[in-house]
Amino acid sequence: MPVPTPQTRCGVCLSHPPAWDRLVAISAYEDPLPQLIHAFKYQQAFELAIPFARQLSERIHSPAPVLLPVPLHWRRRWQRGYNQSMHLAWALADYLDTHVVDNVLARSRHTAPQQGLSRQARLSNLKNAFAINGELPSSHVAIVDDVVTTGQTVSQLCRLLRRAGAETIDVYCLARTDLP
């Protein structure tokens, strides 16, 4: 949930510690971000990655040396034509002087979009949806996604990354939202 400073933890995080170590977002899901994120994700406005990355990078101190964009299944990637998180990661890497590694996280299963599902359905929707290929290039990594809502997507990836040896996991996203 939104908190006054990036260092602050909300009550939910204190009672149920998240799977990641640090989450950085531009802001909560409030104007003008919803419209811009929609265009970025569904209307081919991937050039928005540059101003998004500039704003996000200003909030990231001691960045992870490796950025891991949330992968799309090839069918979703083919339908949309691009992976918005990949574009965000590429632009972010320029501002942070870090590297994008796009072949470590993989989708092993095609799933329904998380958007529109309940909290419980989002968890089961992602069962065995991701896999890790090869070795982690660093023990400090950052998952890059457009939006974090229930956190199930990044939590699933955190579990796999911890098993693969990740010690510090950041999450860099455009907005942190809550279910409607």
Ligand SMILES: O=P(O)(O)OC[C@H]1O[C@H](OP(=O)(O)OP(=O)(O)O)[C@H](O)[C@@H]1O
């Ligand atoms: O925190 P969560 O509750 O897991 O939800 C966040 C996820 O949902 C959205 O993806 P979605 O599956 O809707 O779309 P996409 O995979 O087609 O980008 C968004 O891009 C995140 O990846």
